[in-house]
Amino acid sequence: MASRVTFIGAGNMAGAIIGGMIDNGHPAAAITATSPSDEILAPLRERFGIRTETDNAAAVRDADIVVLAVKPQIMRDVCEGLRETLQRQRPLVISVAAGLTAESLQAWMGGGLPLVRCMPNTPSLVGAGAAGLFATPEVGAEQRDQATTLLEAVGLAEWVEKEEQLDAVTAVSGSAPAYFFLMFEAMEEAGVKLGLPAETARRLAIQTALGAARMAQGSEFTPDRLKRNVMSPGGTTERAIEHLEQAGLRRIMAEAMEACAARAREMAEELGKR
Numbered sequence: 001m002a003s004r005v006t007f008i009g010a011g012n013m014a015g016a017i018i019g020g021m022i023d024n025g026h027p028a029a030a031i032t033a034t035s036p037s038d039e040i041l042a043p044l045r046e047r048f049g050i051r052t053e054t055d056n057a058a059a060v061r062d063a064d065i066v067v068l069a070v071k072p073q074i075m076r077d078v079c080e081g082l083r084e085t086l087q088r089q090r091p092l093v094i095s096v097a098a099g100l101t102a103e104s105l106q107a108w109m110g111g112g113l114p115l116v117r118c119m120p121n122t123p124s125l126v127g128a129g130a131a132g133l134f135a136t137p138e139v140g141a142e143q144r145d146q147a148t149t150l151l152e153a154v155g156l157a158e159w160v161e162k163e164e165q166l167d168a169v170t171a172v173s174g175s176a177p178a179y180f181f182l183m184f185e186a187m188e189e190a191g192v193k194l195g196l197p198a199e200t201a202r203r204l205a206i207q208t209a210l211g212a213a214r215m216a217q218g219s220e221f222t223p224d225r226l227k228r229n230v231m232s233p234g235g236t237t238e239r240a241i242e243h244l245e246q247a248g249l250r251r252i253m254a255e256a257m258e259a260c261a262a263r264a265r266e267m268a269e270e271l272g273k274r
């Protein structure tokens with residue numbers, strides 16, 4: 001029988017995982033999503049046929065897995081509100097919140113629960129997610145498998161050994177779809193300046209990213225080798241790559257990703273256990 005999964009919070013991230021789970025065949029009747037507002041729940045009900053609930057505790061009562069998918073800023077209130085039900089029910093809890101440490105989450109939920117911290121990303125919606133997972137000592141082998149199954153249903157799932165590595169995962173994949181969307185915007189704008197219709201430039205840029213990702217995934221060649229295969233000596237690509245390197249693309253990426261991870265650490269401090 002499929003695990004009964006309850007999502008607390010039904011926003012962007014929960015919607016993306018739910019959409020991916022449904023596409024992958026998880027029965028809609030075994031998925032519940034909660035939100036204080038039925039306006040947010042109605043489209044999910046209509047689109048996916050899942051169960052919805054405005055009362056968080058009621059939605060947790062028969063759950064095998066509870067996915068905490070609210071904004072970090074309200075997580076403490078949500079966890080404290082669920083404390084009694086979670087302690088009674090003892091489901092596997094998966095938090096997808098950036099930053100918030102297992103120590104804080106456990107303190108708010110009353111402690112000792114099997115807790116997985118997960119950093120997923122929104123491409124989960126199309127089955128192409130990339131998630132990092134960290135298990136607290138309370139998580140047994142079977143529950144670890146349950147978390148793997150849930151996240152692998154919507155893409156790649158990689159376990160990390162140390163909790164702080166999740167901040168790096170946030171920089172490398174959690175936040176990273178936005179870097180590529182920014183790149184699409186920039187390529188479209190540049191394509192228009194070079195004389196293409198915006199739609200044509202956008203379609204070509206997106207298809208090229210998809211092609212490059214598919215070529216690189218599982219390739220026997222490194223990204224550097226694949227890059228060099230495009231660069232004819234004295235040709236056009238060489239000129240573009242020289243420009244990107246000289247303009248400091250690597251430094252810019254390193255700085256942006258360090259800022260991302262630093263913000264995750266900062267949020268843990270700001271919102272952490274009190």
Ligand SMILES: NC(=O)C1=CN([C@@H]2O[C@H](COP(=O)(O)OP(=O)(O)OC[C@H]3O[C@@H](n4cnc5c(N)ncnc54)[C@H](OP(=O)(O)O)[C@@H]3O)[C@@H](O)[C@H]2O)C=CC1
Binds near residue numbers: 008009036071078119
């Ligand atoms: N978006 C992303 O790409 C990623 C997000 N995450 C993490 O996922 C979590 C959610 O982010 P995201 O989906 O973007 O945020 P959203 O704001 O889209 O979703 C959160 C949802 O929770 C609802 N909510 C507010 N209060 C409660 C409550 N008391 N009980 C239940 N639901 C409530 C909100 O409703 P309302 O709007 O009415 O307040 C909203 O619909 C965050 O912790 C974030 O760090 C992790 C990886 C990637």
Ligand SMILES: O=C(O)[C@@H]1CCC=N1
Binds near residue numbers: 098170174175
């Ligand atoms: O921007 C954020 O804080 C969340 C976490 C990772 C992606 N979105």
